[in-house]
Amino acid sequence: MPRKPIPTLSDVFTPTETPAHLARDVIESALREAIMDGRIPPETPLRQEEIAALFGVSRMPVREALRRLESQGLLHIQPYKGAVVTALINQDAMDAYGVRLLLEPEALRLSLPHLSDTDLADASARLASLRSARDSATLARLNREFHMALYRRAGNARLLYLIEQELEQEERFLRFHLSAMGTGHQARDDHEALLDAARSGDESRALALLRRHLSQAEQAIRHYLADQDNPESPAGDAPRTAGEPK
Amino acid sequence: MPRKPIPTLSDVFTPTETPAHLARDVIESALREAIMDGRIPPETPLRQEEIAALFGVSRMPVREALRRLESQGLLHIQPYKGAVVTALINQDAMDAYGVRLLLEPEALRLSLPHLSDTDLADASARLASLRSARDSATLARLNREFHMALYRRAGNARLLYLIEQELEQEERFLRFHLSAMGTGHQARDDHEALLDAARSGDESRALALLRRHLSQAEQAIRHYLADQDNPESPAGDAPRTAGEPK
DNA sequence: ATACTCTAAATTGGATCCAGGATCCAATTT
DNA sequence: AAATTGGATCCTGGATCCAATTTAGAGTAT
Numbered sequence: 001m002p003r004k005p006i007p008t009l010s011d012v013f014t015p016t017e018t019p020a021h022l023a024r025d026v027i028e029s030a031l032r033e034a035i036m037d038g039r040i041p042p043e044t045p046l047r048q049e050e051i052a053a054l055f056g057v058s059r060m061p062v063r064e065a066l067r068r069l070e071s072q073g074l075l076h077i078q079p080y081k082g083a084v085v086t087a088l089i090n091q092d093a094m095d096a097y098g099v100r101l102l103l104e105p106e107a108l109r110l111s112l113p114h115l116s117d118t119d120l121a122d123a124s125a126r127l128a129s130l131r132s133a134r135d136s137a138t139l140a141r142l143n144r145e146f147h148m149a150l151y152r153r154a155g156n157a158r159l160l161y162l163i164e165q166e167l168e169q170e171e172r173f174l175r176f177h178l179s180a181m182g183t184g185h186q187a188r189d190d191h192e193a194l195l196d197a198a199r200s201g202d203e204s205r206a207l208a209l210l211r212r213h214l215s216q217a218e219q220a221i222r223h224y225l226a227d228q229d230n231p232e233s234p235a236g237d238a239p240r241t242a243g244e245p246k
Numbered sequence: 247m248p249r250k251p252i253p254t255l256s257d258v259f260t261p262t263e264t265p266a267h268l269a270r271d272v273i274e275s276a277l278r279e280a281i282m283d284g285r286i287p288p289e290t291p292l293r294q295e296e297i298a299a300l301f302g303v304s305r306m307p308v309r310e311a312l313r314r315l316e317s318q319g320l321l322h323i324q325p326y327k328g329a330v331v332t333a334l335i336n337q338d339a340m341d342a343y344g345v346r347l348l349l350e351p352e353a354l355r356l357s358l359p360h361l362s363d364t365d366l367a368d369a370s371a372r373l374a375s376l377r378s379a380r381d382s383a384t385l386a387r388l389n390r391e392f393h394m395a396l397y398r399r400a401g402n403a404r405l406l407y408l409i410e411q412e413l414e415q416e417e418r419f420l421r422f423h424l425s426a427m428g429t430g431h432q433a434r435d436d437h438e439a440l441l442d443a444a445r446s447g448d449e450s451r452a453l454a455l456l457r458r459h460l461s462q463a464e465q466a467i468r469h470y471l472a473d474q475d476n477p478e479s480p481a482g483d484a485p486r487t488a489g490e491p492k
Numbered sequence: 493a494t495a496c497t498c499t500a501a502a503t504t505g506g507a508t509c510c511a512g513g514a515t516c517c518a519a520t521t522t
Numbered sequence: 523a524a525a526t527t528g529g530a531t532c533c534t535g536g537a538t539c540c541a542a543t544t545t546a547g548a549g550t551a552t
Binding site for chain 4: 047048049059063079080081082
Binding site: 022063064067068070071072079093095096098099102103106156157158159162 | 268309310313314316317318325339341342344345348349352402403404405408
């Protein structure tokens with residue numbers, strides 16, 4: 001009996017050459033999903049035996065799944081000590097915004113002339129959903145999908161792959177911290193203007209808007225992280241990662 | 247007597263950061279090396295049992311090593327069919343040059359003001375070695391090291407990581423095809439001029455040279471690949487490498 | 493001879509077992 | 523009481539065994 005396949009967008013890059021539901025693939029997808037949407041918070045140690053029991057398999061497929069997740073940067077494995085979920089975006093990882101400021105405008109520039117009405121409608125649909133969505137997880141996902149919809153026709157698979165990597169990292173961060181940051185409306189206006197520029201095919205305006213949007217997002221996160229590390233107004237209590245061992 | 251009577255053991259023993267030589271890590275490194283320098287050519291199927299026997303271990307550490315190499319893009323694994331070494335740069339992978347044309351000039355721009363005499367000496371040393379090196383493997387490696395030496399001070403770890411990834415792919419390709427391409431001297435002049443511009447801190451000239459260098463390298467490889475696929479003198483041709491099975 | 497079917501060998505996926513390192517805790521020492 | 527040590531326990535790394543799948547080959551019918 002084929003189990004319900006877990007829809008992962010990484011399937012976009014691996015053209016579903018794995019029709020069989022191998023345990024290791026099921027576990028890998030499930031763990032990635034769980035890590036990405038925060039059900040498994042950062043710093044959580046992953047015990048092979050525990051996961052194996054959870055899925056009703058032996059430790060073997062778990063081990064192979066963990067190895068792959070490590071290569072994808074979601075886990076950190078130390079010999080004889082095990083795997084822990086990697087931390088979210090921190091000050092060091094802010095470098096990614098510098099990279100995105102290079103990659104995404106170029107992707108948009110390449111994609112703009114080839115965007116179809118369907119593509120624009122897809123992006124618009126995400127925006128509409130963004131307005132009504134309440135939970136951070138959905139908001140973060142829609143944000144990524146909106147951006148990718150605009151870049152989709154860039155015609156450079158490698159470029160799109162790298163951008164998606166960065167966007168997934170941001171998504172994971174936003175799922176955790178978006179509500180505490182409270183900059184959703186800011187980004188919404190940016191998105192509206194960006195989509196409008198894309199619709200009219202105004203390249204220079206669209207690129208300028210995207211660059212500004214990314215810069216502001218970087219600044220927002222940078223300030224948020226700085227406040228986390230050194231809270232000046234401890235009114236809104238920062239949910240310090242308690243990390244209670246289960 | 248203020249003299250310490252007994253030196254601490256940490257002074258006696260160098261705190262080596264790599265104490266454990268796990269089989270899977272040894273195998274992973276060995277296989278990557280072998281794939282990168284061409285001892286295992288593309289399209290080669292890798293049999294777990296064969297590799298295990300070669301290293302005198304069981305299939306288990308081999309399997310974990312293969313998993314990681316797959317995530318790193320060196321292998322392609324299909325369920326129940328096994329792992330094959332991925333093909334080298336092909337027409338599809340030329341996308342990478344578009345990405346490099348974005349990333350590397352930015353890295354050079356960021357790095358240029360902070361390059362020390364030591365960094366420039368390192369780059370110069372690579373150039374000197376490039377002049378005397380004969381085999382493609384060494385040439386390809388020195389090419390990568392020369393570029394990275396110039397970018398080293400960019401101060402954006404993520405950017406440098408991505409560039410290194412792309413350079414390693416190119417290195418792997420060049421180890422195979424550099425001798426057949428015969429464009430080594432072309433690149434040498436580019437490198438000389440680039441290093442000169444970097445020495446004088448002439449940012450705009452250095453960036454222009456780098457962009458031209460990358461564009462020409464892309465064109466050289468593109469033409470080479472086109473000739474491979476569609477040779478002007480169709481004599482006894484090499485086995486056609488069955489393109490996209492789509 | 494060619495195409496087809498079915499079987500056996502080859503190969504990978506997964507389960508179970510054992511060994512070695514890491515961690516925690518009590519016992520001993522200072 | 524604080525620190526060190528011995529050892530019990532947990533967890534991971536690797537080996538071996540069995541199951542599932544693919545592939546190659548023998549055999550048969552057309």
